[in-house]
Amino acid sequence: MLEAKLNEAATLKRLLDAIKELVQDANFECNEEGINLQAMDNSHVALVSVKLSAGGFRKYRCDRPIPLGVNLGSLTKVLKCAKDDDICILKATDDGDVLSLTYEARNADRIAEYDMKLMDIDSDTLGIPDTDYEARVTMPASEFSRIVRDLSNLGESVRIEVSKEGVRFASDGESANGNILLKQTEAARERYRNYGEDDGSDAEEVKDEDDDEEGRSKKTKVKKEKVKKEDGAEDEEMEDVEAVENAETNGDAEDEGEFKAKSDDEEGEEEVSDSESKKKRKRPSTSNGKPKKKAKKSADDDLPSGGVSIEMTQHVNLTFSLKYLVNFSKSATLSDTVQLMLKNDVPLLVSYTFGQGHIRYYLAPKIGDD
Amino acid sequence: MLEAKLNEAATLKRLLDAIKELVQDANFECNEEGINLQAMDNSHVALVSVKLSAGGFRKYRCDRPIPLGVNLGSLTKVLKCAKDDDICILKATDDGDVLSLTYEARNADRIAEYDMKLMDIDSDTLGIPDTDYEARVTMPASEFSRIVRDLSNLGESVRIEVSKEGVRFASDGESANGNILLKQTEAARERYRNYGEDDGSDAEEVKDEDDDEEGRSKKTKVKKEKVKKEDGAEDEEMEDVEAVENAETNGDAEDEGEFKAKSDDEEGEEEVSDSESKKKRKRPSTSNGKPKKKAKKSADDDLPSGGVSIEMTQHVNLTFSLKYLVNFSKSATLSDTVQLMLKNDVPLLVSYTFGQGHIRYYLAPKIGDD
DNA sequence: TTAGAGGCTT
DNA sequence: AAGCCTCTAA
Missing domain, CATH: 3.70.10.10 (Proliferating Cell Nuclear Antigen)
Structure with a gap:
């Protein structure tokens, strides 16, 4: 029932x-x-x-x-x-x-x-492997939509490159080539530090340590742990990684750790109305991504607004089909913010977090990306 | 000429x-x-x-x-x-x-x-028989449009049932069934009490007695007259009927009495622009149904806004083709309000009243409705 | 007032 | 299926 x-x-x-x-x-x-x-x-x-x-x-x-x-x-x-x-x-x-x-x-x-x-559907529940992403880009969902929509008018695919410089979206078309470089905003960096953390199995703890310093130290620790993981992320490049691994890759659970523990809303209060619960959270640390509820653009105190945050352990450079990204970007109606998780030669994760949960897309890179 | x-x-x-x-x-x-x-x-x-x-x-x-x-x-x-x-x-x-x-x-x-x-057209002027409807539903035209459009996506026909509970629109489709129940709003009931009365041959008088009480007593009288009419509406069931018969069946004037008196624009000042004249009307008693002139949704003082009014003498339950109702609902551009007049086994009347007159549709019920 | 989305028409 | 128009939200 x-x-x-x-x-x-x-x-x-x-x-x-x-x-x-x-x-x-x-x-x-x-x-x-x-x-x-x-x-x-x-x-x-x-x-x-x-x-x-x-x-x-x-x-x-x-x-x-x-x-x-x-x-x-x-x-x-x-x-x-x-x-x-x-x-x-x-x-x-x-x-x-x-x-x-x-x-x-x-x-x-x-x-x-x-x-x-209803109907019977074979549910081949595909385990999504935990991944230590090498870069995380957090940006306004509308900006992402705009970029992929713009570029899809030029070409079929987009090369996404995350470097010290920022994140670059580049597409080559018949009539024109284009590329957009987004530089990191310091404010955004701070703001998104814990964004998406609600998905971790340690959500409770993250929740408690809203404060920046605590959070950061914690993160750093986690980072260190992270490093030991598979697929060798070079240690020495780990300067910016506080939260990178957290969002998607924390824990060593092989398959489902990611989604199972997502009980942020559940534990606190379970019968409050949605709007109420939203108000109660002082920080977007657990779940923010205020949908589109006529979200005041920027004046609000606790929701992320504008700006791009980039965290990376590795220079990444991947190419994807724009058709799919355009499709993914429809979820901008669900959240103001989108997060891209990248790692070389591994599917991209596009994640929208909203009040009631999240929607995530995984897209394999095109091979032969330069 | x-x-x-x-x-x-x-x-x-x-x-x-x-x-x-x-x-x-x-x-x-x-x-x-x-x-x-x-x-x-x-x-x-x-x-x-x-x-x-x-x-x-x-x-x-x-x-x-x-x-x-x-x-x-x-x-x-x-x-x-x-x-x-x-x-x-x-x-x-x-x-x-x-x-x-x-x-x-x-x-x-x-x-x-x-x-x-122009062309010559055989005008088989079909006399529309006066009918003592058993139920009258007055509602926002946009809501009616919405309902029939929604249901037309599911099925071919809709069952309209008016009962004490309210009015219910139900449709069965292949992939889903749906039904919408509209409850009466008291405020709407009052507001629409005289709605559509402008059509009577006694419209002039109605116009003079904008006030509710007067209007009501008048209505009641007309009702009594009505009862004597054809097609036997049971007298004893007449509890809620003040205006039911009025809208469509008032008077014994066979044909044209209805609109003659409807001269709000004409008599007061006859060269005012339409929008001006609209503002001048204090009551919607005669002509309301402010077209669609981007009518402010509800803040306006003199136009009916929202809410559903239901008057009935009899439980009615009829089935109609949604295709036609969807077609009828295009008239929502002419008036904010629509009135449905129903009687078992008799064609439905869908009526939109606007400043210059009205448009009415009659649709025979499908047989075999339960 | 302007931009985007949805519905309707061709 | 594409374009036009209307309506709604920002």
């Missing part, structure tokens, strides 16, 4: 807008910790991974794990019937083949109910 | 946008009281009825009844040549086979003239 009450249907709507082009059918794996979705795109080039943590819901209950096999096209249709600010309640029985969605207008004078057929 | 001067060409444009898909050719029946159009759709399933009252024009003159056989496609083309805020003058001679349209820019620095060929 699943019953999940989401404060805003818009979250789901945006989520589906973000992935429905990539994937047709997918299992929403529901368990007591929340709802997860993981799927390869049709051409098996990209992987998308979504997490909605139980704590992100206004109310959440899932007695036992249920996989909900959903045709995303159908779900999109049904979600179109919801207004953005409707309260959305998801319901499913343990054995049922139906997902029920209820939309309640804020003033409760309209209640809509939709029942959607 | 017809000469009619319309304040805004936009009214006509929207009107034609609303019906041109439903009907190809139709007679504009002009007489001293205004212009009427009545036609079945191509498949003879739906009927559309338009009225533009003489009083709604800035200037109107029609010495004797003239039927103008118009190809709506042609008229649409010609109207496309007008700017929305152009003053539009329609002219036709008694015997002529040409309709002349003149567009004057507001500042008179541009005058365009178009002559359109």
Whole structure:
């Protein structure tokens, strides 16, 4: 029995807008910790991974794990019937083949109910290997969208290069070549220091040490540990790495450590309304990425605004298909901030963190990148 | 000889946008009281009825009844040549086979003239029987549009059920079923009490008694009269019906009484611009349904905003083709408010009332509705 | 007031 | 499927 009450249907709507082009059918794996979705795109080039943590819901209950096999096209249709600010309640029985969605207008004078057929889907749960990324770029999601959209008008692929200089996006096209260099902003560096940390298995601790110094020392320690890991990141280059490994690569857990421990919202308070819980957090250290809730652009005190943060242990230089990146960038509706995690010869991770969870895309690099 | 001067060409444009898909050719029946159009759709399933009252024009003159056989496609083309805020003058001679349209820019620095060929059309003027509807639902036109559009994405038809609980729209589709329940809003109930009353032959009186109490007592009286009418509405069930019969069935005037009195623009001042006149109306009792002139959503003082009003004497439950309802809902450009009149086993009436008149659609229910 | 997204039409 | 137009959000 699943019953999940989401404060805003818009979250789901945006989520589906973000992935429905990539994937047709997918299992929403529901368990007591929340709802997860993981799927390869049709051409098996990209992987998308979504997490909605139980704590992100206004109310959440899932007695036992249920996989909900959903045709995303159908779900999109049904979600179109919801207004953005409707309260959305998801319901499913343990054995049922139906997902029920209820939309309640804020003033409760309209209640809509939709029942959607579910389907059986082979869930080849692909373990996502932990990776010690060599570079992490945190930037405004809108800027990322703009860059990949711009470059996609010129060429097919983009070369992403992270160096001391900054991060460079370069594309060669028939009629023109283009490249954009983003330099790091010091303020952004500070601001994003702990961004995305909520995903680590040590989220609790990170949460406690909001303060910069503590955080940094902690990070540094973790870094050292990191270094010993596979695929040899050169030690001596490790000057900038405080958080790099943390976000994605902490722990030595082979496969799922990353997502399993993501219980930031859950533990604190579980029945608070979403907006409330947002307000309670003083620092975006755990989960920020205030969606797009007409987020005040920059005046706000605790949310990241603008600027680019770059952390790297290694000069990286990879080439990716722009088509996919453009697709990924649709998730900008879910979060103001995006994080790119790179490592040479390894799939890129594009991660959007929002109030209820996160959405992550993995994309293998093109070979023969120069 | 017809000469009619319309304040805004936009009214006509929207009107034609609303019906041109439903009907190809139709007679504009002009007489001293205004212009009427009545036609079945191509498949003879739906009927559309338009009225533009003489009083709604800035200037109107029609010495004797003239039927103008118009190809709506042609008229649409010609109207496309007008700017929305152009003053539009329609002219036709008694015997002529040409309709002349003149567009004057507001500042008179541009005058365009178009002559359109008319045609002979068999006018099988279908008498629309007066009906004692069992339920009347008054709601924002945009909400109605939204509902039928949403449901049309799921299924072919919609079941509309009016009960004490409210009004429910339900549709079954292949991939999902859906239903929307609208509860009555008390405020809306009050607000719409007299809505649509302008159509009565006694509109003048209604106009004088803007006040609620007076209006209500009047209504009640009319109701009593109503009851005696055909098609037996049960008397004893008449608890909520003050206005139900009024909107559509009032009076014994067979045909044209309805719009004559609707001369708000005309009498007060007859050369004011439309927008000005709008501001002057204090009550929506006669003509409200502020078109779409980017009407401020709700802050305005004199227009109905939001909310659903339901009046019923009988539990009704009918099924209709969504395709047609979606089509009807295009008239939302003409009025903010729509009224649904229902009675079991009888065609649904969908009515939009706007400044210059109204547009009404009749749609037979599908049989076999449960 | 301007830009972006969604719906509708061709 | 692409372009146009409208409506909505910033």
